[in-house]
Amino acid sequence: MRMRRVLLHVVVLLLASFSVPRVAESSVRCKAWLVQSIPTDMPELPRISGVLSTGDVFQWLANNSTRSLDIIAQYWQLLANPKDPRSGDFGYSDSDLLRFGAHIGSLVYKSIDNAANRNVNIRLLSHSGVYPDYTKEPSDLAYGRSNVENVTLLLSKWWGSGIVHAKVWISDGRDVYIGSANNDWKSLTQVKEVGIYLSGCSRIARKIRTYFDNLWRLASLDSSMHTRNVSDQQWLINRTVPCWSHFIPKKERCRSPLPNYIETPNVSPGYPSLSDPEMFSIKIETLPGNHSCPQPQPSYLSFAPPELLFGKHQSDEQGWVDTIKSVVEGGTLRINTMDWLGQSQYTNPKVYWASLSSAVSEVVFAKNAKVKILVAYWGHFIDATDGYLRSLLYSNVLCSSSYVQNTCSGQVEIRYYMVPGFNKTGPAVRNGTKTGNKYPDYTRVNHGKYAVSDVRAHIGTSNLVWDYFFATSGVSFGTYNTKIVLTLQEIFDADWNSPYVVPVQEFKQDH
Numbered sequence: 001m002r003m004r005r006v007l008l009h010v011v012v013l014l015l016a017s018f019s020v021p022r023v024a025e026s027s028v029r030c031k032a033w034l035v036q037s038i039p040t041d042m043p044e045l046p047r048i049s050g051v052l053s054t055g056d057v058f059q060w061l062a063n064n065s066t067r068s069l070d071i072i073a074q075y076w077q078l079l080a081n082p083k084d085p086r087s088g089d090f091g092y093s094d095s096d097l098l099r100f101g102a103h104i105g106s107l108v109y110k111s112i113d114n115a116a117n118r119n120v121n122i123r124l125l126s127h128s129g130v131y132p133d134y135t136k137e138p139s140d141l142a143y144g145r146s147n148v149e150n151v152t153l154l155l156s157k158w159w160g161s162g163i164v165h166a167k168v169w170i171s172d173g174r175d176v177y178i179g180s181a182n183n184d185w186k187s188l189t190q191v192k193e194v195g196i197y198l199s200g201c202s203r204i205a206r207k208i209r210t211y212f213d214n215l216w217r218l219a220s221l222d223s224s225m226h227t228r229n230v231s232d233q234q235w236l237i238n239r240t241v242p243c244w245s246h247f248i249p250k251k252e253r254c255r256s257p258l259p260n261y262i263e264t265p266n267v268s269p270g271y272p273s274l275s276d277p278e279m280f281s282i283k284i285e286t287l288p289g290n291h292s293c294p295q296p297q298p299s300y301l302s303f304a305p306p307e308l309l310f311g312k313h314q315s316d317e318q319g320w321v322d323t324i325k326s327v328v329e330g331g332t333l334r335i336n337t338m339d340w341l342g343q344s345q346y347t348n349p350k351v352y353w354a355s356l357s358s359a360v361s362e363v364v365f366a367k368n369a370k371v372k373i374l375v376a377y378w379g380h381f382i383d384a385t386d387g388y389l390r391s392l393l394y395s396n397v398l399c400s401s402s403y404v405q406n407t408c409s410g411q412v413e414i415r416y417y418m419v420p421g422f423n424k425t426g427p428a429v430r431n432g433t434k435t436g437n438k439y440p441d442y443t444r445v446n447h448g449k450y451a452v453s454d455v456r457a458h459i460g461t462s463n464l465v466w467d468y469f470f471a472t473s474g475v476s477f478g479t480y481n482t483k484i485v486l487t488l489q490e491i492f493d494a495d496w497n498s499p500y501v502v503p504v505q506e507f508k509q510d511h
C-alpha cells in the first residue's frame with residue numbers, strides 16, 4: 001500500500017513537471033501566503049516574516065472584489081456587542097474594545113458593506129449563527145439589496161447533527177481564504193488563527209466554488225425528501241445521512257443532486273481512501289520568490305462530510321491521515337489543533353474514532369518519527385481531551401517496550417497551549433456585578449487546525465473530533481510547496497517554543 005502510494009507520488013510529480021506549458025497559459029499567477037491572527041498581549045511570541053494578518057486579508061478579499069464575493073461562515077460577530085447583556089462582550093468599555101482590536105472587525109464588516117454598495121454579487125452562507133446575534137449581520141448586509149443573498153443551512157437536518165463550520169472566502173472566483181478564522185472580530189485579534197490566502201488561483205477557486213454551490217443547493221432542498229436513516233456499519237450507529245450517501249447500499253441510493261463523486265462499487269461500507277486523489281500541478285508562487293524550485297509542487301483540496309465530495313477529491317479525514325503518513329523516516333510531524341478527541345462529541349450514542357491517533361502511532365513505530373502536537377487549553381476546554389492525549393502518549397511506552405524487542409525510536413510529544421488570560425474570559429459584568437474577567441468570552445485560544453510534515457502542509461477548518469469529518473462541513477488546502485511547508489513549520493515552532501505552552505503529562509507505567 002505504502003509502495004503504491006510512493007509510486008503514485010512519483011507519477012504525480014512527473015505529470016506535474018510535464019504540465020508546465022499548460023500552466024503558463026494563464027496570465028494571472030497563482031500566489032499563496034500563510035495568514036495568521038495573533039491575540040494581543042502575547043509579547044513573547046516571535047513574529048514570522050512573510051505571514052499576513054487575517055484582518056488585512058479579509059479586507060483585501062472584499063476590497064478587491066469586482067464581480068463576486070462568496071463567504072461560508074459558521075456565524076457572524078464582526079461587530080462587537082458590549083451593550084448587550086447576553087453577549088460575551090458585555091460590559092467592556094470603548095477603550096477596552098480598542099485595546100482588544102475590535103475595530104478591525106468593524107473594518108472587515110465595512111469592507112463587505114462597501115463591496116455590496118459597489119454592486120458586487122455577494123452570497124453569504126452560514127449556520128444559524130450563535131447566541132445572541134444569530135443571523136443579524138448577514139441579514140443586515142442583505143437587507144434591501146438584490147445583489148446580496150443570505151442563506152442559513154442547518155446540517156443537522158441532513159446528518160442528524162453537525163453544522164456549517166468551514167471558514168472560506170472566495171473573491172471574484174480567483175482569490176481565496178481557507179482557515180480557522182471565523183467571521184468574528186475576536187478571530188482577528190483575540191484568537192490565534194492560521195489560514196492560507198491564495199490569490200489569482202482561479203482553478204483552485206473554481207473547485208472551492210463547486211463546494212460552495214453544493215452547500216447553497218442543500219439549503220434550498222427539502223432534507224426530509226433527501227435523507228435516510230441508516231445503520232452505519234463503519235461507525236456502528238444508526239444515523240441520518242443524505243440519500244446519495246455511500247453509507248447506503250448502492251441499490252437503495254438516490255441520484256445525487258450534486259456533482260458526482262467517484263463510484264466505489266466494491267467497497268462497503270462508507271467511503272474508502274483514494275489511492276490517487278486529485279492533485280493540482282499548479283505552480284504556486286510564494287513571496288519573497290524562491291526560484292530554486294521551478295517545478296510546480298502538487299497541491300490538493302479535501303472536504304467534509306464525505307457526502308459533499310465531488311470529482312476525485314479526497315475526504316478531509318484522508319487529507320489529515322495522508323499528511324501524518326507523509327512524514328519521512330526519522331522526520332518530524334507537527335500538528336496544531338484546538339480540540340483533540342478520539343471519539344464523536346455530538347452523536348448519540350458516541351462513536352469511537354481512532355483514525356488520527358492510529359496514524360500518529362503508526363509513524364512513531366514504523367518511521368521513527370517525532371510527532372509534536374499542540375492542543376488548546378482554554379475557557380471552553382473539553383475535559384475528556386486529556387485522557388485521549390495521554391492514551392496517545394502511551395505509544396511512547398509501547399514503542400520502546402522491550403518485551404517484543406521493539407527498537408522504535410519515534411516519539412510523541414504533546415503540549416497544551418495557554419494563551420495568557422485564557423481563564424479570565426467572559427463578560428465584564430454579569431447581573432450588574434463586575435466579574436473580574438479581563439477578556440470577552442470565547443477568546444484567548446489557539447484555534448488553528450493544521451498539520452505539517454517535512455514535505456507536506458495541510459491547512460484546514462475542522463476540529464480534530466469525529467463530527468467535523470462526518471457530519472459537519474469543512475474544507476482544507478494541502479500542498480507539497482516547500483516554502484509553505486517551511487513557513488508553516490516556523491509558525492508552529494514559534495508557538496511550540498514559546499512560554500505559552502506546558503507539556504501534557506504521560507501516564508506512568510505503574511498507574
Ligand SMILES: *[C@@H]1O[C@H](CO)[C@@H](O)[C@H](O)[C@H]1NC(C)=O
Nearest residue numbers: 055056057059060063111114
Ligand atoms: C479597504 O478599503 C477601504 C475603503 O476603500 C479602506 O479604507 C481600507 O483601508 C481598505 N483595507 C485595506 C486592508 O487595504
Ligand SMILES: *[C@@H]1O[C@H](CO)[C@@H](O)[C@H](O)[C@H]1NC(C)=O
Nearest residue numbers: 059060061063064175199200
Ligand atoms: C488587494 O488589495 C490590497 C490593498 O487594498 C492590495 O495590497 C493587494 O495587492 C490587492 N490584491 C490582491 C490580489 O490581494
Ligand SMILES: *[C@@H]1O[C@H](CO)[C@@H](O)[C@H](O)[C@H]1NC(C)=O
Nearest residue numbers: 135139142143144150151152
Ligand atoms: C436574510 O436577510 C433577510 C433580510 O434581508 C432576513 O429577513 C432573513 O431572515 C435572512 N435569512 C437568513 C436565512 O438568514
Ligand SMILES: *[C@@H]1O[C@H](CO)[C@@H](O)[C@H](O)[C@H]1NC(C)=O
Nearest residue numbers: 160224227228229230239240
Ligand atoms: C430518522 O430518525 C430520526 C430520529 O432518530 C427521525 O426524527 C427522522 O424522522 C428519521 N428520518 C427518516 C428519513 O426516517
Ligand SMILES: *[C@@H]1O[C@H](CO)[C@@H](O)[C@H](O)[C@H]1NC(C)=O
Nearest residue numbers: 229230231232237238239349
Ligand atoms: C438500528 O437500525 C437497525 C435497522 O436499521 C435496527 O435493527 C437496530 O435496532 C437499530 N439500532 C438502534 C440502537 O436503534
Ligand SMILES: *[C@@H]1O[C@H](CO)[C@@H](O)[C@H](O)[C@H]1NC(C)=O
Nearest residue numbers: 289290291292293482483486
Ligand atoms: C528555497 O527552496 C529550497 C528548496 O526548494 C529551500 O531549501 C530553501 O530553504 C528555500 N529558501 C527560502 C528562502 O525559502
Ligand SMILES: *[C@@H]1O[C@H](CO)[C@@H](O)[C@H](O)[C@H]1NC(C)=O
Nearest residue numbers: 377418420421422423424502
Ligand atoms: C489561570 O491559569 C494560570 C496558569 O495556569 C494559573 O496560574 C491561575 O491560577 C489560573 N487562574 C484561575 C482563576 O484559575
Ligand SMILES: *[C@@H]1O[C@H](CO)[C@@H](O)[C@H](O)[C@H]1NC(C)=O
Nearest residue numbers: 085086087427429430431432
Ligand atoms: C442573573 O440572575 C438571575 C436571577 O438571580 C439568574 O437566574 C441568572 O441566571 C443570572 N444570569 C447570569 C448571566 O448569571
